[in-house]
Amino acid sequence: MRLIALLLLLMPIAASAQSVPKLVPDVSQRQIDIQSGFTGAELLLFGAIIYPRGVAPEGQIDVAVVLRGPTSPITLREKQKIAGIWINADSSDFRSVPAYYAIASSRPLDQIVDDKTAAIYELGLDKLQLSPSGEVDAKEQRRFSSGLVDLQRRGGLFREEAGSVEITDQVLYRARLNIPSSVPVGTYVAETLLIRDGRVIVADDKVEVRVRKTGFEQLITILARDYSLFYGTMAVLVSLLLGWFAGYIFQRF
Amino acid sequence: MDIYLPIANLSVNALVIILLGGAVGMLSGMFGVGGGFLTTPLLIFYGIPPTVAAASASTQVTGASVSGVFAHMKRGGVDFQMGAVLVVGGMFGTAAGAAIFEILEALGQIDTVINILYVLMLGSIGGLMAKESLASVLAVRAGRPVPAAKRRHHPLVANLPMRWRFYRSGLYISPLAPLILGFITGIMTMLLGVGGGFIMVPAMLYLLGMGAQVVVGTSLFQILFVTMTATMMHSLTTKAVDIVLAVFLLIGSVIGAQIGARLAQRMRPENLRLLLAIIVLLVAIRMALGLGWRPDEIYTVQAL
Numbered sequence: 001m002r003l004i005a006l007l008l009l010l011m012p013i014a015a016s017a018q019s020v021p022k023l024v025p026d027v028s029q030r031q032i033d034i035q036s037g038f039t040g041a042e043l044l045l046f047g048a049i050i051y052p053r054g055v056a057p058e059g060q061i062d063v064a065v066v067l068r069g070p071t072s073p074i075t076l077r078e079k080q081k082i083a084g085i086w087i088n089a090d091s092s093d094f095r096s097v098p099a100y101y102a103i104a105s106s107r108p109l110d111q112i113v114d115d116k117t118a119a120i121y122e123l124g125l126d127k128l129q130l131s132p133s134g135e136v137d138a139k140e141q142r143r144f145s146s147g148l149v150d151l152q153r154r155g156g157l158f159r160e161e162a163g164s165v166e167i168t169d170q171v172l173y174r175a176r177l178n179i180p181s182s183v184p185v186g187t188y189v190a191e192t193l194l195i196r197d198g199r200v201i202v203a204d205d206k207v208e209v210r211v212r213k214t215g216f217e218q219l220i221t222i223l224a225r226d227y228s229l230f231y232g233t234m235a236v237l238v239s240l241l242l243g244w245f246a247g248y249i250f251q252r253f
Numbered sequence: 254m255d256i257y258l259p260i261a262n263l264s265v266n267a268l269v270i271i272l273l274g275g276a277v278g279m280l281s282g283m284f285g286v287g288g289g290f291l292t293t294p295l296l297i298f299y300g301i302p303p304t305v306a307a308a309s310a311s312t313q314v315t316g317a318s319v320s321g322v323f324a325h326m327k328r329g330g331v332d333f334q335m336g337a338v339l340v341v342g343g344m345f346g347t348a349a350g351a352a353i354f355e356i357l358e359a360l361g362q363i364d365t366v367i368n369i370l371y372v373l374m375l376g377s378i379g380g381l382m383a384k385e386s387l388a389s390v391l392a393v394r395a396g397r398p399v400p401a402a403k404r405r406h407h408p409l410v411a412n413l414p415m416r417w418r419f420y421r422s423g424l425y426i427s428p429l430a431p432l433i434l435g436f437i438t439g440i441m442t443m444l445l446g447v448g449g450g451f452i453m454v455p456a457m458l459y460l461l462g463m464g465a466q467v468v469v470g471t472s473l474f475q476i477l478f479v480t481m482t483a484t485m486m487h488s489l490t491t492k493a494v495d496i497v498l499a500v501f502l503l504i505g506s507v508i509g510a511q512i513g514a515r516l517a518q519r520m521r522p523e524n525l526r527l528l529l530a531i532i533v534l535l536v537a538i539r540m541a542l543g544l545g546w547r548p549d550e551i552y553t554v555q556a557l
Contacts, residue, residue, distance in 0.1 A: 036497075038257040039264045073557040077361045085369075085544040088361040093557065147552040181257060181264035217259040224260055224492050232488025235496045236481045239316035239503060246507030247320020 046174035069100030070186035095131035156180035260495035274505025282513025289447035308487035310446030312499035325470030332421035339435035343479035346439015379533035386526035448476035
């Protein structure tokens with residue numbers, strides 16, 4: 001019953017989809033586990049483009065893939081030199097900063113989409129909608145936004161990799177994205193966009209990647225966050241025991 | 254060997270952390286100080302967030318001071334009465350430190366304050382130590398007897414009301430003096446991740462006028478309990494104690510401490526003190542320059 005209802009619902013979409021290609025995206029890993037040896041990960045985003053009647057259109061197509069971490073509000077502080085020393089002097093709040101943002105595209109973004117489209121789909125580091133709050137001075141906002149993007153880019157948490165999406169026979173595409181060890185946990189969304197003549201023809205953001213700590217690392221994080229009294233006691237006992245034990249051992253030599 | 258630090262949320266080279274702990278441990282073995290004053294800045298240079306560095310360093314100092322306390326207890330080098338007063342002061346100090354930490358963090362000034370405190374503290378202590386040890390070194394070179402330090406408590410201390418007798422320390426002074434001393438080092442422990450040994454020891458000698466035979470043991474006793482309190486306090490408030498980081502630091506430092514202790518036996522004490530003074534001053538100068546240099550990162554992110 002439910003299946004039929006679902007099919008009925010999909011009917012109009014399927015009808016209109018006849019002229020629009022369909023994306024079948026996937027990732028190499030649906031889950032990234034952070035364990036003691038975690039030094040970062042490499043994610044392969046790949047998929048196929050299914051054209052109506054199976055014929056690829058004339059002209060060039062482009063693909064962009066975006067991997068985006070969970071967003072959260074932050075305060076960005078800016079250091080200035082005051083009385084000879086560098087101290088945090090100014091700050092700005094942003095309401096929605098992705099913990100991670102990587103975009104890979106088959107050609108440089110400014111060659112495949114116009115400014116307006118890029119802004120709508122948030123394609124590119126300079127197009128992120130970070131929702132600054134408080135300060136309304138546009139010039140100041142831009143300074144803070146570019147400061148934030150630059151900081152995260154050098155830390156490997158924001159990436160823009162033009163030309164790293166490979167397209168085979170206009171049908172298959174793939175891109176590798178690197179994830180640094182300092183990546184925050186959460187649910188990441190992988191979005192794939194098919195672009196032609198400067199317009200986004202079809203986009204898909206149904207692929208999710210979960211980044212989580214597992215095993216010992218997860219245990220420690222949970223203990224430290226939710227059972228802090230126990231965690232503190234444990235930390236004290238561990239250091240006492242280790243210190244005492246080492247002293248005891250060395251006395252024997 | 255890379256190891257992921259679950260609280261700092263980044264991956265570090267375990268060998269670097271062990272070696273860092275080892276170097277600091279060697280100094281602490283040589284000079285009888287906890288070494289927290291070097292661990293925290295070195296961890297920050299390595300890229301560990303300052304709060305995690307200070308919190309985990311205090312956990313490491315606990316482990317580094319245990320065996321020392323036992324050793325001093327065995328030969329009667331701990332004044333428990335004095336130690337208890339210092340510890341009570343220290344516990345109030347860590348609580349005050351936690352409150353200060355929270356306020357400064359909300360204002361975004363915690364890093365700057367940590368740096369300035371380090372410069373002031375290391376600069377003044379290092380300067381005093383350098384002056385004193387240089388005088389002894391020169392005196393030994395010239396064949397003169399080393400000028401004995403005057404053992405008398407500071408007039409300010411003598412003026413405090415309500416005197417107690419501290420038998421082991423050979424003192425008849427107000428408990429307020431060690432209470433305040435403990436309080437101040439407690440704040441330092443919480444903010445800087447230092448045990449405070451290199452403030453305590455000179456303060457005990459030159460401000461309180463304690464007998465030299467109980468100074469190091471009693472200071473270690475106080476450090477042990479106050480760093481334990483600081484670890485608890487950080488676990489409850491900043492939640493920045495990274496036990497993995499602390500364990501790797503400890504592995505290095507306990508081994509380093511033994512090597513350091515053996516090295517120290519081969520060196521003249523006044524040369525040793527001069528060497529420590531130079532190291533302390535170098536760290537202070539490096540941190541002072543760091544305040545004025547353009548930092549690598551102008552911007553910092555703080556979660557709301």
